[in-house]
Amino acid sequence: MSMIPFDDRDGFIWLDGTLVNWRDAKVHVLTHGLHYASSVFEGERAYAGKIFKSREHSERLHKSAEMLGFKIPYSVDVLERAKEEVLVANKAVDAYVRPLAWRGSEMMAVSAQASTIHVAIACWAWPSMFKPEIKEKGIRLCWARYKRPSPETEPVFSKAAGLYMICTIGKHEAEAKGYQDALMLDWRGNLAEATGANLFLVINGEIHTPTPDCFLDGITRRTVMDLARARQIKVIERHMRPEELDKAQEIFLTGTAAEITPVGEIEGRMFTPGAITKQLMDDYASAVRAHTKHQAA
Numbered sequence: 001m002s003m004i005p006f007d008d009r010d011g012f013i014w015l016d017g018t019l020v021n022w023r024d025a026k027v028h029v030l031t032h033g034l035h036y037a038s039s040v041f042e043g044e045r046a047y048a049g050k051i052f053k054s055r056e057h058s059e060r061l062h063k064s065a066e067m068l069g070f071k072i073p074y075s076v077d078v079l080e081r082a083k084e085e086v087l088v089a090n091k092a093v094d095a096y097v098r099p100l101a102w103r104g105s106e107m108m109a110v111s112a113q114a115s116t117i118h119v120a121i122a123c124w125a126w127p128s129m130f131k132p133e134i135k136e137k138g139i140r141l142c143w144a145r146y147k148r149p150s151p152e153t154e155p156v157f158s159k160a161a162g163l164y165m166i167c168t169i170g171k172h173e174a175e176a177k178g179y180q181d182a183l184m185l186d187w188r189g190n191l192a193e194a195t196g197a198n199l200f201l202v203i204n205g206e207i208h209t210p211t212p213d214c215f216l217d218g219i220t221r222r223t224v225m226d227l228a229r230a231r232q233i234k235v236i237e238r239h240m241r242p243e244e245l246d247k248a249q250e251i252f253l254t255g256t257a258a259e260i261t262p263v264g265e266i267e268g269r270m271f272t273p274g275a276i277t278k279q280l281m282d283d284y285a286s287a288v289r290a291h292t293k294h295q296a297a
């Protein structure tokens with residue numbers, strides 16, 4: 001893992017409408033986004049120079065901000081062009097792309113009606129969220145301490161920085177115990193998701209995934225559901241109790257950063273990455289690079 005800190009790198013970051021030198025893309029310590037978590041972000045991946053489902057991510061960023069009560073001052077079209085600029089300026093071909101929007105420094109209290117909204121877009125190389133040799137056998141998960149909150153408690157469908165507080169706690173506790181990630185239940189005790197990826201179970205040749213009624217309905221999740229249906233695999237969204245893990249032959253996670261990651265263990269329950277997981281991993285790898293094939297044809 002690269003230990004070069006993220007604030008001390010070469011390259012360019014798009015900040016409020018212009019490309020600035022990477023090291024100059026700064027905020028002041030008195031920033032509402034930092035103190036009160038009025039901040040939303042995206043995580044995207046470019047494959048062979050093109051961001052997969054780019055527009056969906058820009059649209060989600062806008063919606064995430066709306067759910068927190070602020071409006072991003074750049075249209076989806078402007079964001080689309082800005083992301084392209086960032087990739088080109090950094091000579092990035094296969095890269096992770098991170099747009100971020102936050103309330104600035106005009107007001108420093110819970111109320112921040114007059115704050116300006118800032119937007120930054122960075123990108124960097126992030127080949128795999130989990131080490132490839134671990135990913136192959138399936139990652140090991142433990143149970144997370146905290147549960148996904150009810151939609152009555154938080155704006156759960158916003159990709160809001162504040163909702164990641166419990167994810168970082170869960171992930172750190174998992175890593176301290178020798179696991180790669182933590183599996184979160186929802187507020188009712190149903191299976192929900194990992195700290196940065198959605199959950200899928202393969203049960204007798206069918207795919208079962210928790211209904212996303214209190215967490216992010218991931219863009220990768222929806223892509224993988226379509227890929228499975230294209231293979232005539234039945235896909236079922238439903239609420240599942242944790243005991244249902246005993247019925248599953250294969251488990252995997254999906255997310256922009258995680259892509260499709262097989263799970264080998266959930267605290268003592270063992271799984272082997274199987275044929276369906278492998279097929280979908282292949283299909284996903286083709287889907288994200290489909291545009292390169294079209295260009296070659």
Ligand code: PMP
Nearest residue numbers: 195196197198218219220255256
């Ligand atoms: N859940 C959480 C908590 C996440 O952080 C992510 C990654 N954005 C996902 C699910 C998967 O979302 P996507 O497939 O859109 O990246």
